[in-house]
Amino acid sequence: MRVRSAIAATLLLGMALCCTAKAQDLASFEKRTTVKVLPNGLTLIVCERPEAPVFSFYTLVDAGSADDPQGDSGLAHMFEHMAFKGSTEIGTTNYPAEKIALAKVEVAYAAYDAEFRKRVGQNPAKLAQLKKVFQDAQAAAEKYVIPNQFSQIAEQNGAVGVNASTSEDSTEYFWSMPSNRLQLWAYLESQRIGHPVEREFYKERDVVQEERRMRIDSSPIGRMVEQLLATAYVAHPYGRSGVGWESEISQVTATEAEAFHKKYYVPSNIVIAVVGDVKASTAMPILERYFAPIPAGPKPEPMTTIEPPQFAEKSVVIKEATQPFYIEGYHRPDYRDPDDAVYDAITDIFSNGRTARLYRSLVRDQRIAAEAEGFSGFPGEKYPGLFAVYAVPLPGHSPEEMRTAIHKEIDRLKNEDVTDEELARFKTRARADLLRGLADNEGLAHQLAEYQTRYGDWRELFRQLDKIDAVNKADVRRVANKIFVASNRTSAQIDFVPPQQNPEPSQLPTPRTPAPAQTGGAK
Incomplete structure (x- = not known):
């Protein structure tokens, strides 16, 4: 009797869903959905849903943590953070001057990093001096920054749920806002896709490192899952840490982030969907106006690494x-x-x-x-x-x-x-x-x-x-x-295992001669 009642309930639910689906079927969506591939390769989707005067967008970049270059794990995630720092027109008081200052930051960091990476013959005094030059260059560049201006413009114009995420497979950006702000959104989104600026990069790198410490290093389950994947995969990038290995996060550079953007944030590798109180006939010309000028680029080559079959537990x-x-x-x-x-x-x-x-x-x-x-x-x-x-x-x-x-x-x-x-x-x-x-x-x-x-x-x-x-x-x-x-x-x-209390002398670690003090953003 209980089984019969469960089956009946399942059938009733199925009938209800079928009724609901009449307004949600493929034919209905085909009438309301328009797809256009721009000459530069970017794909735009507009779906009309005029029930409320709002719209949502979803920008999907077909590149995630699995696409991080060898030695630069966490770079896709890092760039997601940088996408909120603004552009050549947003987040700066004087971009031509800031551009010069940011170039000096990279020169200073390259010199500091070269000394830091020396495994033999590192000069502590020179390292400290190079670090100060790097910090001074950062301070000079920061004078031109308008902090958080990109997000503030969006939120001041009604944007809610301003966020992004990086998975192993892709990077996504999304929020919702009033439909009468469609043109403003198109301007903002096209700016960060086509004209990003790696400002405050090394400050944000510290934020990402802290995120790793919270999600992985300070979390037993986080460390266990990271080790599970590193053990399960011997060849494919799925075995690398998605948030990035600490030693690699701490040494990734703004120059490398720019190269990642140039390779993966090309229009042919991006799909943008806009859903809500928008008409394709009026919305699409607006979107074309802002997204079509983004320079085209070759679609990234497919990944060739294939995980070999596992033959032992x-x-x-x-x-x-x-x-x-x-x-x-x-x-x-x-x-x-x-x-x-x-x-x-x-x-x-x-x-x-x-x-x-x-x-x-x-x-x-x-x-x-x-x-x-x-x-x-x-x-x-x-x-x-x-x-x-x-x-x-x-x-x-x-x-x-x-x-x-x-x-x-x-x-x-x-x-x-x-x-x-x-x-x-x-x-x-x-x-x-x-x-x-x-x-x-x-x-x-x-x-x-x-x-x-x-x-x-x-x-x-x-x-x-x-x-x-x-x-x-x-x-x-x-x-x-x-x-x-x-x-x-x-x-x-x-x-x-219970925590050790008052370990025997034989269990205590052998004292080591302390290494020379090192300063900087890497270990």
Whole structure:
């Protein structure tokens, strides 16, 4: 009776979603959506949604942390920060003079950095003198800076949610504002894409270093995940720290950031979606006016590095006086794989909410975990990523118990068909998630830009439902047996160990002669 009621509820929800979808179907969006590729290669998408006098935009640059040059991890993230520093026209009192001052900063930093990097023969007195020259050059350049002017202009004109993010796959910029400020937004966005200035670069570099310390160095789970990826990948950049290795962040330069922008922030590598109370007939000429003059450039060459197949199980064990944790990852193909929707099904059935298998088994029934979940496409989807599963043990339980319990549930996926109810629930939720993603302007702008970038056609967003509907029980078992094998697994765990108190003399570190004091932004 309970099963019958659940199936009935699922069908009713599906009917309701189908009714809602009538206003959200592909044909409706095709009437309201205009795509134009400018002569310089930049792609513009305008979707008319006049329900309220506002619009949202989403600028997607098809370059993320995976594209950081060798030795410059964190550069994509660093440039995201710099994109809010203004341009040749915004954030400066006198750009011609500032340009000269910034060039002097780079000359001074190059001299300081060259001395700092000497592994033999470094002169402490010369290093200190070069550092002072560098600091004086920075101070001279800062006299021309109008701090935070870019964001202030946007917010003073009604912008909300002014933000950006850098993932392994891409860098995104977004906010929402009144529709009568469309032209102002086009000016601001075209300025930071086409005419950025690396002002206050080294000050912002310190901010990024602090961000790393907070997210990674001071976080046991952050360090564990970083080590998991570094262990799982031997060739592909997904194995590098997304926020950047400390030693590389501390020595990246404004000159290198400019080179990154020149290579990746070319119009042919950018998609901009605008959604809201805008008419394509009037909006598109405005957008062309501001974005078309951005100089064209060659689209960055595709990445050629392919992660070789993993042929042996790998593991990381961290022992600390902190919350125990267990996570494991299995290599899977990228988003273009024909079985991509099957991975979505496994993720949903395995770990989506309180009805999912992991939660029911580890949290509700066995009561050995405070949390248990799986997720796919980690740390990115553009290239082959990981299907990851984690569990947080309750007091008195260990990471090894989490591992055993997770593997038991994985074996069920491999050896038994999922139920009709589980498969139906996945498909219903997938449709609901799509509709929710289209419900607000910012979410829709994100989806349009993402699918246009990844597939070359935003309509693929709607075609995903056909792929989801085609998933069957045999697909789930087939894919589970293909991916969930020990030789394809990398695991990481935190084992709790009590903090040492009054260690024996033999356990104390051997005193070392202190090295000469070093000053500067690198270690």
